[in-house]
Amino acid sequence: MEKIKMTTPLVEMDGDEMTRVLWQMIKDQLILPFVELKTEYYDLGLLHRNETRDQVTVDAANATRRLGVAVKCATITPNKQRMEEYPQLTEMWKSPNGTIRSILDGTVFRAPILIDSIHPVVKNWKKPITIARHAYGDVYKSVDMYTTEPGTATLTFKGESGEEKTITVQKVDGPAVWQGAHNKEKSIRSFARACFQYAIDTKQDLWFSTKDTIAKIYDGEFKKVFEEEFESYKAKFDELGITYFYTLIDDAVARVIRSEGGFIWACKNYDGDVMSDMVSTAFGSLAMMTSVLVSPDGTTEYEAAHGTVTKHYYKHLKGEATSTNPMATIFAWSGALRKRGQLDGLTDLAAFADKLEQACFDTLSDGTMTKDLVGLVDEGTAVTAVTSADFIAAIRSHLEKAL
Ligand code: NAP
Ligand code: MG
Numbered sequence: 001m002e003k004i005k006m007t008t009p010l011v012e013m014d015g016d017e018m019t020r021v022l023w024q025m026i027k028d029q030l031i032l033p034f035v036e037l038k039t040e041y042y043d044l045g046l047l048h049r050n051e052t053r054d055q056v057t058v059d060a061a062n063a064t065r066r067l068g069v070a071v072k073c074a075t076i077t078p079n080k081q082r083m084e085e086y087p088q089l090t091e092m093w094k095s096p097n098g099t100i101r102s103i104l105d106g107t108v109f110r111a112p113i114l115i116d117s118i119h120p121v122v123k124n125w126k127k128p129i130t131i132a133r134h135a136y137g138d139v140y141k142s143v144d145m146y147t148t149e150p151g152t153a154t155l156t157f158k159g160e161s162g163e164e165k166t167i168t169v170q171k172v173d174g175p176a177v178w179q180g181a182h183n184k185e186k187s188i189r190s191f192a193r194a195c196f197q198y199a200i201d202t203k204q205d206l207w208f209s210t211k212d213t214i215a216k217i218y219d220g221e222f223k224k225v226f227e228e229e230f231e232s233y234k235a236k237f238d239e240l241g242i243t244y245f246y247t248l249i250d251d252a253v254a255r256v257i258r259s260e261g262g263f264i265w266a267c268k269n270y271d272g273d274v275m276s277d278m279v280s281t282a283f284g285s286l287a288m289m290t291s292v293l294v295s296p297d298g299t300t301e302y303e304a305a306h307g308t309v310t311k312h313y314y315k316h317l318k319g320e321a322t323s324t325n326p327m328a329t330i331f332a333w334s335g336a337l338r339k340r341g342q343l344d345g346l347t348d349l350a351a352f353a354d355k356l357e358q359a360c361f362d363t364l365s366d367g368t369m370t371k372d373l374v375g376l377v378d379e380g381t382a383v384t385a386v387t388s389a390d391f392i393a394a395i396r397s398h399l400e401k402a403l
Contacts, residue, residue, distance in 0.1 A: 001034070001403060003033075003034060003035055003036040004034060004035045004036065004346075004348045004349055004352050005036050005346070005348070005349075006035065006036060006037065006038040006340065006344070006346065006349060007038075007344045007346065008038070008067060008068075008069075008340060008343070008344055009038040009039050009040045009067060010037075010038065010039045010040070010067070010069055010070065010071055010336050010337070010340055011039070011040050011042065011060060011063045011064045011067050011069065011070035011071070011301075012039035012040065012041045012042065012070070012071055013042050013044045013060050013070060013071070013072040013073060013075075013096075013301075014041065014042070014043045014044060014045060014073050015044055015045060015072065015073030015074050015075040015076075015308065016044075016045055016046055016073070016074065016075050016076045016308045017074075017076065017308035017309065017310055017313035018308055018309035018310070018312040018313040018316060018322065018324050019073050019074040019304065019306075019307075019308050019309060019329060020045060020073055020308070021313070021316060022324060022326045022329050022388060023073045023329065025326070025388065025389065025392050026326060026329060026330055026333060026392065027333075029392050029393065029395075029396050030330065030333075030356060030392065030395060030396055030399065031333060031337075031356075033396075034352060034399070034403060035337070035349070035352060040063050040067065042056055042057075042059060042060035042063065043056060044056060044057055044060060044072070044073070044075050044096050045075075046075070046076045046078065046082075046086060046089070046093075047086070047088065049075075049093050049096070050086075050088065050089050050090060050091075050093065053090075053091075054091075054093050054094070054099070057096045057099045057100065058099065058103065060100070061099065061100040061103035061104060062103065064100070064104060064299060064301055065103070065104065065295075065299055068298070068299050068300070068343060069299075069300055069301075069302075069336050069339045069340050069343065070300070070301040070302070070336065071301070071302050071303070071332050071333055071335075071336035072096075072100075072301055072302070072303040072332070073303070073329065074303065074304055074306060074307050074308045074309075074329075075096045075097070075308065076307075076308055077093075077094075077095040077096070077097075078092050078093055079092070080092075097293075100293065100301065101135055101293060104293060104295040104299055104301065105190050105295050105296060106135075106194060106293040106294055106295040106299070106301070107132055107133070107134065107135065107190070107191050107194035107195065107198075107293070107294055107295075108132070108133055108135060108291055108292070108293050109130050109131070109132045109198055109264065109291070109292050109293075109294060110130065110131050110133075110276055110280065110289055110290070110291045110305050111128045111129070111130040111131075111289070111290055111292075112128050112129075112279075112280060112283035112284065112288055112289050112290075113128075113288045113289070113290060113327055113328070113331060114127070114128055114283070114288075115288075115361060115364050115365075116365065117364070117365070117367075117377040117378050117381045117383075118284050118285075118288075118373065118376045118377055118378070119378060120282050120283045120284065121281075121282040121283075122257060122282050124258065124259070124260055125259070125260065125261045125282070125283070126260045126261055126262070127260055127261035127262030128261055128262065128283070129256065129259075129261045129262075129263065129265060129279050129283075130198075130202070130204065130263070130264040130265065131264075131265050131267060131272055131275055131276040131279055132191075132194070132195050132198065132264055132265065132266040132267065132272070133267055133269065133271075133272025133273065133276055134187075134188070134191045134266070134267065134268050134269050134272060135269065135272075136183065136184070136187040136191075136269065137181070137182055137183035137184065137187060137269060138181050138182075138183055138268060138269045138270055139179070139181055139269070139270050140269055140270075141181070141182065142179050142180055142181035142182075143179070143180045144177065144178060144179040144180070145177070145178050146175070146176075146177050146178075147172075147175065147176050147177075147178065148175050149174075149175070150172060150173045150174060151171070151172065152168060152169075152170070152171040152172075153168075153169040153170060153172075153176075153178055154166050154167065154168050154169060155167050155168075155169050155180065183218070183221075183222075185221065185225065188221065188222055188225045189225050189229060189296075190295075190296045191266070192225055192226045192229040192230075193229055193296035194294045194295060194296050195208070195226075195264065195266045196229060196230060196232075196233040196237075196244070197233075197294060197296065197297075197298050198264060198292075198294045199233075199237070199242060199244070199264055200233065200236050200237070200240065200242075201294075201298070202264070203240050203242060204242060204262060204263050204264050205242050205243045205244070205245065205262075205263040205264070206242070206243075206244045206245070206263065206264045206266060207245050207246075207247065207252060207255075207256075207263055207264065207265045207266065208222075208223075208226055208244070208245070208246050208247075208265075208266040208267075209246070209247055209248060209249040209251070209252035209253075209265070209266075209267065209271070210222045210223055210248070210249060210268055210271075211248060211249050211250075212248070213248060219268070222268065223246060226244075226246065226266075227246075230244050249267075249271055252265065253275075256279075265279075280305070284373075284376050285325070285372055285373065285376060286305060286306045287304075287306055287324075287325035287327060287328060287370070287372050287373075288325070288327055288328060288373075289304070289305035289306065289328055290302070290303075290304065290305060290328050290331045290332060290335065291303050291304065291305040291328075291332075292335060300335075300336075300339055302331075302332040302333075302335040302336040302339075303329075303332045304328030304329045304331075304332055305328060306328060309324050312324045321387040321388075321389060322387065322388055323370045323371040323372070323385060323386065323387050323388060323391075324370065324388045325369075325370040325372050325373065325388075325391075326370075326388055326391065326392060327360060330356065330357075330360060330395070331357065331360075333356075334353040334354075334356045334357050335353070337349055337350075337352060337353045337356075338350045338353035338354070341353065352403075355399060355402045355403060356395075356399060358398075358402060359395045359396075359398035359399035359402055360395055362398040363391065363394045363395045363398055366394070367381060367382045367383040367384055368383075368384055368386055368390075368391060368394045369383055369384075369385065369386070369391065370385065370386065370387075370388065370391055371385045
C-alpha cells in the first residue's frame, strides 16, 4: 500500500515515562507503516526541558501557533519528590501544560471515549459529555486570610488613573475567614470564543452554567460576555443546527444527569475542576479520557487526559511487560491527524484517523483489552487482558484489514 501523504507538519511533543514508551510503540506500529508522517519534533521529556531551561516548551507552543495542530505526550510536572528523583534538575520547572495553555490562550476540552461493553454509571448517558473548563482565575488565583477579632473588611480597587472604588465586604463580631478573587474580561472572552469555536468544530450543542443569581456582577459578567460573543457565532450555529444554552449551575447539574449526553458543558474554573472528575469517573476510566486544548483562533493541541503512569514505568524498567492503556494517546494522534487532514483538504488522512479509531473499537469489541478495562466491562462479556504491546498489535491487524 502506498503511504498516505501529508502537506503541513504536525507539532509533535514527546513526553515522559510510560507514555513516552507507548508514544514510540504507537508511532512505530500504527502510524509510520501507513502515513508518510511529517512532524516538527519537540522533546518535552523532563531532562530535555531542563537542558534547554524549558525553552523547548515555549518553542513547541509557538510552533503550534504557527502550524495550527499539535499532538502531545503526557509529561512530568516536577514537584519536591521529582527534584530528589532527578538530582540534575536545576529548577522545579513549571507544568508544560500550563505554559502551553497560557501561550495559546487556550481552553481544555475533555471527552470520554465510549465503548459498547462499558456502561456509564449514569444509565441514560449514551453519548460523551465534553467538559470545557475555564483555566484562569477565581479561587485558583485568590488570596485568603483569617482574622481573630470583631471588625469590618472592605474591598478596594486602585485604578492607575488614581480613581478608587471601595465596598464593604462584611462587618463581623468575631473570628472570620476572608477571600479575594478576580477574573479578567479578556480571559473570559477567550474562553467564550474557544467554546463556541469548539462547538462548531465538533457540531455539538454548548451549555454554559454559572451562579449569576447570587454573584450578580461576577458571574453576571461571564454570562454577559458569552451572550455578546455568541452574536458572532450565531449564524454558524443556526446553519449547523446546534444551540447555545445558558442556565444556572444547579439546574445544569440536574439536566446533565438526566440527559443522554452528546454536548459540551462549559464551566467556570472551580465547577470544571470538580465536574470533570465527576463526569470522567461516571464514564469509566481516566485511561479512556481525551483532552484537547483549543485557542480562540481554532489552534488545537491533542493529548491524553492522564499522566505519565509512573508506577507502570517502573515495572517496565524492571523488564516487565505492562498492560498500560494506550487508547487516549492513540486518540490524541488520530484527533491531530484528522484535524490536519481537514485543514489541508487531505481526505485520505482524515479517513485514516477514522479507521485507526475504528480499529481500536474493533479490538475492544473482540474482548481484547488492557487490564484497567477488564473490571469495568459488563458482566458476561468475554475478555482477554493483554499487554500494551499485544493490544497495539491487535489494533494494527484490524487496521491493516480496514486499509
Ligand atoms: P497518572 O499518570 O494518570 O496515573 C495514575 C494512575 O491511574 C496509574 O497509576 C494507573 O493506576 C492509572 N492510569 C492512568 N493512566 C492509565 C493508563 N493509560 N492505563 C492504565 N492505567 C492508567 O497520574 P499520576 O501517577 O498522578 O502522575 C504521574 C505523572 O504524570 C506526574 O509526574 C504528573 O506530573 C504527570 N501528569 C501529567 C499530565 C499531562 O501531561 N497531561 C497529567 C497528569 C499528570 P494503577 O497504578 O492502579 O494501574
Ligand atoms: Mg481536579
